[in-house]
Amino acid sequence: MRSTRTFLAAAAAVALALSLPATASAGEEPPILQEWSSQLGAPFSIALDGTRVYVADGATGTIGQLQPDGQIAPLIEGIPGLTGLAIRGASMAWASSVEDGSTEPPVILESGLNIRGPKGTVTYADLHAYEVANNPDAGNSYGITDPNPCVVDATGGAPLSYTGLIDAHAYNVASWKGEWLVADAGANAVMRVTDSGQVSTLAVLPPVPVTLTAESAGMLGLPACAAGDTYYVEPVPTGITVGSGGVIYVTTLPGFPGETASQGALWQVGTDGSATQIVSGLSGPTSAAVKGRDVYVAELFGAGVTQVTGGTASPFAALNGAVSVAVASNGTVWAATMDLSGGPGTLVSIAKGKVHVNAALVR
Template identity: 55%
Template sequence: MRGSRALIAAGAVLALALTTPTVASAASDPPAPQEWSNQVAMPYSLTVDGQRVLVADGALGIIGQLQPNGSIANIITGAEGTTSVATRGKWMAYTTSVETGEEAPPAESGLEIIGPNGPMPYVDLHAYEYANNPDGGNTYGFVDGCLADGGSNPGLLDAHAYTVVSYRGAWLVADAGANVIWHVTNDGDISVFAVLPAVPVTVDAQVMAIMGLPDCALGSTFNAEPVPTGLAVGPGNVVYVSTLPGFPGMVTGAGQLWRIDRSGEPTAIAAGLSGPTSISMAGPDALYVAQLFGGGIAKVSTSGQHLGFTPLPNALAVSTASNGTLWAATAAATDDVGNPTGPGTIVSISKGKVKVNGHILR
């Protein structure tokens, strides 16, 4: 996957010119988002721990904690390229990916785990991907039509740890470069939990214009990389994953939700999402989906039915509190070449009064 910041900038620009899928509103409008902070830039991930709200800000290189006055108290600094944070009791884990350019894969990518007695050894997912390449059996690119000859390729070596969640005393990591879900123990043992399949995109006039393709490519199939982004664990330890397909899928509303059972077999449950970057359980049988290019947060049942929509431009991350409060973060606004023009935000969406615990979680 292209670098996460580059992906956001490119997608935001294209979203201005492209028509993206819409999600029907629920019968009753959801509460308006309440802004808590504008002291973030690229808040790729939120995690709610009781009344504490943690944020991974990749632009600032921090893991921070929201304070009642809207400031962000640093818990971890110097976390270059951090994209997510998760907790489990006295344990904390966060992902990092060090990027070298828009088109180059990250030079480093892994998981940092902090236990009750301090940091554990760094988990080098980049090295594991380059030694094993689990999606090497997938075929990406043109698979039919006039561009099929030499136009497709197997899974390339690329690691970009994007989201971590706690799972049955260990951790799952969605890797947006390797196109897999890693299983990582507290001691750092890595295994493959699931490999996401390629996402077929039919070449239409819009895709032809974006990619500058010849007329003969119309109607052909391009297998995009799935690019797993969000992760959530539901009842019965069922795992849900969002995918934001690689180019050109990322701008054609080809985002999907997947269910993965303990066998590791992914099953698609919902499609038509526009830039899904983060998901969170919305009760036992529904999920919230942050749609970076779709103008807000969708609510989707675990059977794939669209249940509602909350407008929130540049929605980047979601996390649900135990009392049902939805927390969300937005990416910093950018101009037409990707330069920041405004801050990111952290907001809450709730019908009741929301409280924030500012006591620092260490």
């Protein structure tokens, strides 16, 4: 996968707009959407610790804590390529990557998980090195694996498919059974990381089949007769969250042409490495959060925050440019937006009744 910043910069600009969540059932009090901050750049992740709200802003490389007046108090600054953030008790973990900006698209040179323990010591788990040594999705085949003969003739026998490449990009993070899980958007895998920094592969997400159109074939440099062929796209894991009983949910935002065809999906991942698709047709899912039977998904290019219950997706909050979501134990949903045209992003809460924010800083 291309780096997050390159991917977002290449996407169509999304005009920022806020509106109330989906209408409540008759007799129910509708939830209230409250904007807390409009001074964020790229709020890729939200982490909650009780009523403390933390935000990872990839634009500034800052992990901050929301204050009751809407200010974001910086806790850790200067993190290159900051993306995902997770809290477990007195421990914190965040994903980061370092790009070579001289290439187009930029190449990720370093990617890993930073784990800060209760005493403040930070351990770095090098996911890039693990990818180089193991390449978990090497067994996946992407591209056209069974091309139309005319495509083979038109391309002169050039390769039309490829296997998993060496490409690490740690994106979102979740706490799981005393360890950490990382959705690696480059490796197309879910990584398992211990507090001591040991890395292993929990699951590899499967390729996503997309039927080519004449337009998408042309954009891939293929002849028009490729229309109708199946192109297997890299799945690109983005969001990751853990529900009751340790159940793992992952969102995928497939690369082109899947990113333009609403081929995003929500999956349940098993400890045996299995991946079961729960719902598809999502548009740019980048983050997920779970409470009980409900999984909330932030759709960057879609309807905003979507609620998935029992395999059925329904609108929860119309929030253009939704890039991250989290849900508190009391049911309050927090979401952040990103304006791809360069304007400010926002942080909002969606809840019934007054929302309280803990101002006490935990550095």
